[in-house]
Amino acid sequence: MNCEQFQNVMLDLARDAGEDGYGAALDPATVKDALEHTEVCGSCDELLEEAEAITASLREIAVRHSSDVAPSRVEKALLRTLDVRRSLAAHTALRRRLFIGSVAGVAAMALIAISLAWNGGTASARPVLGQVFGRIFEKVSPGQSQKAAGPEVQTGSQALLAENSAGDSGGMGFGDDDKIPNSFVPLSQTFDPASVDDDTVVRVVLSRAALGHFGLHVDSVATDHEEDQVVADLVLTNDGTPQAIRVVGW
Amino acid sequence: MAEKQTMTRSPEVSDSDLLRRIGAGDQDAFRTIYSRCQGPIYRFALHMTGSTFIAEDVTQEVFMMLIQETSRFDPARGTLPAYLFGIGRNLLLRRLEREQVFVPFFESGAENAGMQRKNGHAVLVVPPPDLVRGETIDRVRQAVFSLPPNYREVVVLCDLQDMSYENAACILDCAVGTVRSRLHRARGLLTEKLREFRNPVRKTAAAGPRKA
Secondary structure: OOHHHHHHHHHHHHHOEEOOEEOOOOOHHHHHHHHHHHHHOHHHHHHHHHHHHHHHHHHHHHHHOOOOOOOHHHHHHHHHHHHHHHHHHHHHHHHHHHHHHHHHHHHHHHHHHHHHHHHHHHHHHHHHHHHHHHOOOEEEOOOOOHHHHOOOOOOOHHHHHHHHHHOOOOOOOOOHHHOOOOOOEEOOOOOOHHHHHOOEEEEEEEEHHHHHHOOOOOHHHHOOOOOOEEEEEEEEOOOOOEEEEEEEEO | OOOOOOOOOOOOOOHHHHHHHHHOOOHHHHHHHHHHHHHHHHHHHHHHHOEHHHHHHHHHHHHHHHHHOHHHOOHHHOOHHHHHHHHHHHHHHHHHHHHOOOOOOOOOOOOOOOEEEEOOEEEEOOOOOOOHHHHHHHHHHHHHHHOOHHHHHHHHHHHHOOOOHHHHHHHHOOOHHHHHHHHHHHHHHHHHHHHHHHOHHHHHHHHOOOOO
16 A cells, blocks of 8 residues: 555544544455555654544544533423414414305305395396386287287287277277277378288387377376386388387286 | 434334424424434534534524424435434524634633633633643644534534434535545644644744745
8 A cells, every 4th residue: 555545545544543443434454554554654654643633532522512412491492482383373273264164154145145136036126127128129020920929919910900990999908097099099191001011010118208209198197107118019111110009008 | 432323213203203293283293303303413503613502593493493394304305313404504504604603723721611702602612721632632623613614514523423424415415425525625624733733833934934
């Protein structure tokens, strides 16, 4: 072994040195070669002695402080922290459960309210909806079947003409007191009842006051139902001019 | 001889189980880990800084972090003690950088106080060396404190804590060969410093201006 090889193993040799020889960090043959080198090389021998002295001193320092531990107050402080964290965790978990529960409760209440409003409110809501949608014009074409149009709708020009020709005595569900004409009342002098087949008949919803614009006498019937609306059939020409009107109900 | 640092897992209860219990606030589980690891971590900090105050503070911070973030430990990356040493090392390096904690190289033990105050910290002072051996130990200790932190930590872990190269490499997050080379270099520096102790005149003369 030369000096360079010795210095490569010197650290392990010095760290492995004990009072009763060398440990098992290096194989015995290497230890033997290194020690033989120190016998012939004074500088390497001095290096090994210095390194072993440092090892011995470091071990002495380690022994002196081997029983040093953190003061008990550190452990107490940490245990207190752990206890606080546990309490906080429990509190947080409780708050989370309460929050989730309250959110679920609010959601359930909202669902119940919506459900009640939908189910219980349909009876009262339907008329409202009916009023809204009732404003839409229902086109009554001459060839439309009565079945398809529904029983309340007077469909077909022939039926209209028949009612018209039947005169004011025909019943449309109105009492005599109402004095509501239930046959087509001409709105134009050019109206020809025979031409209804060629005209368009539409059903409209309009206010009683609007009847006056068509020249109908509504004063007598509007006294008790000022704000009521009237369902009427209008005969329109191709350009949309009303030709005749017939009140079918309110 | 310092007791051998065991970095293996407890056979009875795994570290992960203990941490899970700590996360649930189990004080017994915490005591198990604390009693196993606090001594080596405290001594590591003490040998690195020479300050019992900082050693105590760092030890507390290490376990505080363990309590607060039990889920950060990954058993696949190493043992729990190595993980805690790693935390302690990072804290120490930060403290050393921030507070410039050091023990003067030539500070003698003539104070006779055992501990003395320095920069507001309790600093470990060796009793007066009445024997040559005692003086040597004191000087070696001072020499260790004077080492750069990356060399000091390998000396503390491998020589003062009697830790294997593998465990030290795990704590320092480097290769075993790096630990070995750093230790070799650190021992060389220690040898040089102790030579300076023995032959201060020669050093002074060598450092002084040459006469014509």
